[in-house]
């Protein structure tokens with residue numbers, strides 16, 4: 001049998017049979033407990049996490065199936081085996097549906113039962129091993145969750161590898177959408193703190209008065225609305241990591257309190273005098289230039305130095321354009337997977353982006369950085385319904401080459417004036433025709449290209465055909 005002795009509960013109302021099985025299983029190394037009824041079994045299960053239960057199906061009171069169901073619900077990895085009397089195969093099937101692993105028919109030889117137990121234990125071992133491997137893969141994937149191979153990103157990975165396992169405070173700066181939160185999470189998951197919580201607090205999203213209570217917690221009656229005692233984020237992150245997002249927006253008073261936490265690792269809940277000690281790694285993030293805020297007197301210099309122990313700067317996407325194809329591919333996979341699970345989705349070929357589409361994606365300056373790119377791809381995937389290639393028509397208008405610049409060159413006002421309504425109508429018709437060509441006649445997509453409702457587009461088409469006949 002396997003290394004550690006397995007704890008087994010046997011549930012059988014016939015005492016002689018029960019003790020006989022119990023003794024034989026004990027001889028084979030199992031730690032056996034007995035229960036004479038379903039009720040007794042349930043109360044034993046409530047107190048102890050058995051590895052295995054063997055239960056008779058027909059029991060007075062709570063029957064075997066119900067015991068199996070309760071046991072499996074409480075301990076998903078428990079092995080439940082049912083013992084069936086003559087003519088109760090149907091009940092055994094029912095028990096298996098409720099989570100039993102297997103059944104043995106009465107009367108049985110002990111070897112038969114031992115064999116069933118062996119194979120159940122072996123299966124469970126494989127299952128846990130697989131789960132472990134999968135978890136390890138996911139763990140690694142999480143670090144790879146930061147996509148990038150450009151030089152600045154390579155440098156970032158290198159830096160993260162060395163700092164993740166330390167306890168140092170880190171200050172992440174970068175424009176909106178550059179991945180500050182993703183990086184903070186990666187640091188946490190690659191540190192020894194990964195078994196504990198990663199807690200994020202966006203200092204900009206909460207009014208100043210509430211922010212303090214959110215961070216430090218509060219006691220009952222500390223302020224209007226403070227109904228009970230509450231743990232703050234700092235306490236929640238004990239032994240883990242706390243991300244203070246948009247740290248540049250904190251008030252002076254709060255900055256000072258935060259400084260104390262960083263220096264002493266202690267604080268009080270709002271309205272309380274009791275000092276709480278915590279072990280928290282702080283990661284701060286900001287999209288403003290803290291150095292400039294310090295110079296302008298809006299951010300405490302001492303706090304800045306405390307936070308900026310290890311500065312991590314995330315470059316804007318436009319400064320690492322060679323990451324764009326990789327990111328596009330990553331997001332395509334992500335949103336395709338979501339699409340494939342939708343009802344009625346056909347197993348389509350891999351989605352790709354046309355060469356022209358990729359050129360556009362790489363030429364754009366992405367003020368919203370990776371988040372904006374992610375949104376653009378999500379939208380494009382939704383638009384390509386059925387097609388296997390994302391085309392420029394599927395990409396958001398803001399990334400299309402600026403039309404305003406060329407507009408003035410095609411719009412001229414002749415000496416003797418124009419018929420404005422007729423000219424505008426002509427331009428309208430031309431644009432509608434082109435959008436239909438590009439979308440190969442798909443009116444829904446054409447309407448979207450023009451930011452029109454489909455019905456509006458159809459109306460206009462009808463009007464054109466009337467005008468032209």
Ligand SMILES: Nc1ncnc2c1ncn2[C@@H]1O[C@H](COP(=O)(O)OP(=O)(O)OP(=O)(O)O)[C@@H](O)[C@H]1O
Nearest residue numbers: 145146147175176177178179180181182287370371
């Ligand atoms: N390098 C990357 N690889 C993969 N996904 C990324 C990467 N960077 C950012 N993302 C994705 O972009 C989105 C925005 O990232 P995140 O929230 O970390 O940005 P942020 O810098 O915290 O933005 P903000 O300043 O607006 O809070 C997320 O959906 C994230 O998964």
Ligand SMILES: [Mg+2]
Nearest residue numbers: 180181245285
């Ligand atoms: Mg963020």
